[in-house]
Amino acid sequence: MNNLPKIFIIGSVCKKTQSFKSGGFTLIELLLIMASISLLGALTVPLSVRFLQGQILDETANGILETLRRAQNSAIYQKNDSAYGVAFFPGYYVLFQGNSYSSRIAGADEIFELGGNTSISGIVEVVFSKLAGAPSAVGVLIASLSSVSDSRSISISAEGKIEK
Structure with a gap:
């Protein structure tokens, strides 16, 4: 007959494994989530x-x-038949009526506070003449924050053009 080996299946071995997995997270998963949130916060807060x-x-x-x-x-x-100007000081600036800040009509002053650590450099005082509106000072005003290197510039030309 045939010389092939005969294979007998004596029985099957079945192992039933029991899973200990629960519905929660492992410690490693929690640490990864916390690290991801921290990294996201560290990147977005400065921006x-x-x-x-x-x-x-x-x-x-x-x-x-x-x-x-x-x-x-x-x-x-020619509001109130007068010249008008703006004077800049640390922490605030003043819209005034008169030919200069020192000879202004103090009762007509409008004071504006500068927010945060904002400072103004450049022109200290500018007065605009009656009728023509020509500025007494020309140049650039620079608004900057002490905590950052960013700034904004406002230029006043001899023709009276004021632009950012």
Whole structure:
């Protein structure tokens, strides 16, 4: 007959394994999640702070620009038959009525606070002449924050053009 070996299956061995897996997380999974959240926070917080500081600078520059234009328009339209100007000090600036800050009508002052650690450098005082609106000082105002190297510039030309 045939010389092939005969294979007999005597029985099958079945092992039933019991799973100890529960519905929770392992310690390693929790550590990975915490590390991911920490990394995400470490990356987004500085960007958010920088964005906020940029917004503060933009608001400050826009406020100064608006105040300078108000002073110029008041002088051009000869409001109260007077010249108008803006003077800059540490922490605030003043819209005033008169030919200079020292000879102004103090009761007409409008004081504007600078937000945060904002500082203004450049022109200290500018007065716009009646009717023509010509500025007494030309140059660049720079609004900056002490905590960042970012700044915003506002230029005043001899022709009276005020722009950011």
